[in-house]
Amino acid sequence: MFVDTVIEDKSLHKPAFLLGLSVAVLIFFFAFNFTDTVFGELLSPVIGNPKESGFFGRLVVSFVLSAIFVLNLFAISFARLRVQIFIVWIELFLLFLAFAFSFDLKFSFIQSKIGLMVSKGLFTTIYISAVSIVIATAIAIVGAIAKLSNNGFAYAIASFYTSLFRGLPLLLQVYLIYKGLPQLGFMVDAIPSGIAALSLCYGAYMTEIFRAGIQSIPKGQWEASRALGFRFSLILRKIILPQAIPIIVPPTGNQFIAMLKDSSLVSVLGIWELMYMAKTLGQRDFRHMEMLLTAAMIYWGLTIILEMIQARIERKYQQKT
């Protein structure tokens, strides 16, 4: 982003702003009564029994909480940018952990199931997503070229395809392919149907991304290449696509990440992927929250890895241009 050269005082260092923020936060904490939580217990030397402390207790708890919150922000504001980002990340992550731990989880249960979740569930999720990503990319390249061509049939087919598959919910496509195709005598098992639905849906989205990327290259590039006597396929491969790829990569990476998560939709077909395992493994002992949170962490970890890969690829293309 544009780096502003006019540097103002940080708003957090202005007394008026600090005061306003403190009042706002105080009202927020007061509105949600925290007296019955662990904070009330911690402050029991001051307010006595949290349950009987009434208005006074509620005010004290919310005052202490808002003071901690504002002082924390104030302290962080003196750190360098990178340190600030790091601290805020850690604090938000700790908040998330506190949220997760508040469910009274049984960790020995997670431990006994995690092997199965990774070996069966995670493996199937990655396998389905990887195959779908490859097929979707292939569809998208063909679709984008068809949409940009002067051939009426190619354009009509490609635009009908993107319109249809972007216009239907993915879950509906999964059901249509799984239940509909066999009625035409065309028998597909659960995993191929899931892969087909994911590839077709994401192929349609990525067709539009690829098309926009190719179209964003100025017309002059085509004209100049034509003037030099290059063939169409050579222009596309050697001149247009290399310039279009840096534009295409970031949104495509987003599609990959979205697809990884949407692969959970194929669990309705009874495929033993991560989401399905999360839903079923806790059933025998009625411990669903443990399995859902475990799956959540695995999905999150996977997308973080994908984001890192995406950032690397982006950096590589940025250096070139």
Place this chain on the structure above:
Amino acid sequence: MSIKLGFTNSSIAFAVALLSLNMTVQAGVVYDYIKSNNELMIATDANWAPYSYINDAGEMEGFDVDVAKEIAKRMGVEARFITPSWDIITSGNWNMRWDVSVGSMTPTETRSEVLNFPAVYYYTPAAFAVHTDSPVTTLAGLNGKNICSTTASTWEMYLQGNLDMLDAPAFKYRVTPGTITSLVDGSACLDDTRLGAGIRNDGIIDSVPFIQNAIENGYPIRFLGENAFFEPLSVATDKGNDDPELDAEIARIIAQMKSDYTLTTLSMKWFKNADGSSNDYTNSY
């Protein structure tokens, strides 16, 4: 005739499939397929302890699973399980994705339009349950309330007042719910009931052993009133791929398992009461 296919030679298979659209199914084709593949594909639920669930080793386990394995064993083939959602199984048109359903399915008139029921293998009562803090004490107290059940189940049909069971004991509709919440399975309903009486639902209806299992696992629920109805539970096969030979074979095996008390043994193994006693659900009412 339908064609099994991966996604490699799909175009060829598609052409063949189109050509074979109008061919009719011959008798015995499913059973021949099972025999030649040496594998019985069984559809069952993976989220319904103690009938069928995934154990720590990642394998299917439970009463229905044991019955299915025994059927496969007596056919002389291997058992393989597949776990589509319940509404996909009951809607028929399996197209040989799987050969039989051993998933405690009650034969009903509507289902018999798309499925065959070659053999009933046990009978369970269905009952209502509510949160332990619920003020409701009688079945009549649930009238006009929000009741939860599994989508496309006999319990949902009971709530809707259109339960058309075949060969079942007579029963009365004792509860007229105000709202019916239909979820994907019974455990989804129970998770809502656990939150408190009247928060997401006022009560659930499911089979007695399932509710019993939840109570044993510390769920804050209790049975309400007497049992709502008794249902026969059967093996199901696909009417779209009608195969009298397969149906006859299943009927023969189930009759054999009844007469040599295999079914009784399995029922006693899986269906326990709160006091540790076992239930034999294989007797007709």
